[in-house]
Amino acid sequence: MSRSSTLPVVAIDGPAASGKSSTARSVAEQLGLLHVDSGALYRTATWLAVRQGLSEPAAIVAALDQAGITLVPQGAGLEVRLGGVTVEPAIRDDAVTARVSEVAAMPAVRAWVDRQLRDAIARAGGGVMDGRDIGTVVFPDARLKVFLTATPGARAERRLRQVDRGGDPAEVAAEAERLAERDRLDAGRAVAPLRQAPDARVLDTTGLGFAEQVAQIVAWAREAGLSAD
Numbered sequence: 001m002s003r004s005s006t007l008p009v010v011a012i013d014g015p016a017a018s019g020k021s022s023t024a025r026s027v028a029e030q031l032g033l034l035h036v037d038s039g040a041l042y043r044t045a046t047w048l049a050v051r052q053g054l055s056e057p058a059a060i061v062a063a064l065d066q067a068g069i070t071l072v073p074q075g076a077g078l079e080v081r082l083g084g085v086t087v088e089p090a091i092r093d094d095a096v097t098a099r100v101s102e103v104a105a106m107p108a109v110r111a112w113v114d115r116q117l118r119d120a121i122a123r124a125g126g127g128v129m130d131g132r133d134i135g136t137v138v139f140p141d142a143r144l145k146v147f148l149t150a151t152p153g154a155r156a157e158r159r160l161r162q163v164d165r166g167g168d169p170a171e172v173a174a175e176a177e178r179l180a181e182r183d184r185l186d187a188g189r190a191v192a193p194l195r196q197a198p199d200a201r202v203l204d205t206t207g208l209g210f211a212e213q214v215a216q217i218v219a220w221a222r223e224a225g226l227s228a229d
């Protein structure tokens with residue numbers, strides 16, 4: 001058995017804009033566990049690559065090693081800092097989002113990120129982690145695995161509402177197309193593709209409110225004996 005089997009971990013995977021990070025944060029707060037947003041590290045790698053004009057995996061990993069990246073506790077989560085300065089909100093820019101699937105497909109970058117993720121969970125003694133491959137690759141023995149999904153239209157609407165660009169059907173259709181393209185790349189890559197673990201519980205949030213989806217995962221986590229108290 002792997003080291004992770006002894007750690008209380010909730011793995012939340014799913015397609016782009018399915019609400020994983022905000023849901024995982026709230027679940028972690030309610031359970032008194034650490035939240036780790038694995039996508040933030042792939043976004044940090046991509047942001048660094050864009051800023052420094054790098055496209056070779058080895059060069060990106062070397063830049064990550066030299067950048068002085070730290071994960072600093074912030075509320076229930078971890079904030080990614082580079083040289084002591086937060087990388088938010090720069091890592092959420094459209095320019096980063098457009099290239100993140102390409103950088104996340106690089107095995108050397110994935111190995112670097114996986115090391116940070118496993119170290120963070122080991123230091124905290126467990127946690128709630130969201131991503132694409134947490135239940136399949138990073139913590140295949142997580143005590144609870146959830147695959148969070150919603151229709152492309154619902155995901156596109158939520159994403160646009162977050163940035164105050166909701167409403168216009170043509171914009172929703174264009175955003176749904178961008179999300180589908182990112183999912184296609186994330187699901188089609190050779191290493192650690194976006195995939196539902198066979199033992200994951202599926203939660204389709206299309207018709208659910210935020211509080212309902214959080215409550216469902218918290219209930220599953222408690223059933224699985226996961227909580228800080």
Ligand code: DC
Binds near residue numbers: 042101130133186
């Ligand atoms: O969750 P997000 O949209 O912030 O993730 C950004 C990208 O990072 C996503 O398109 C794919 C990649 N990613 C990944 O490959 N594996 C993870 N565990 C998390 C994110």
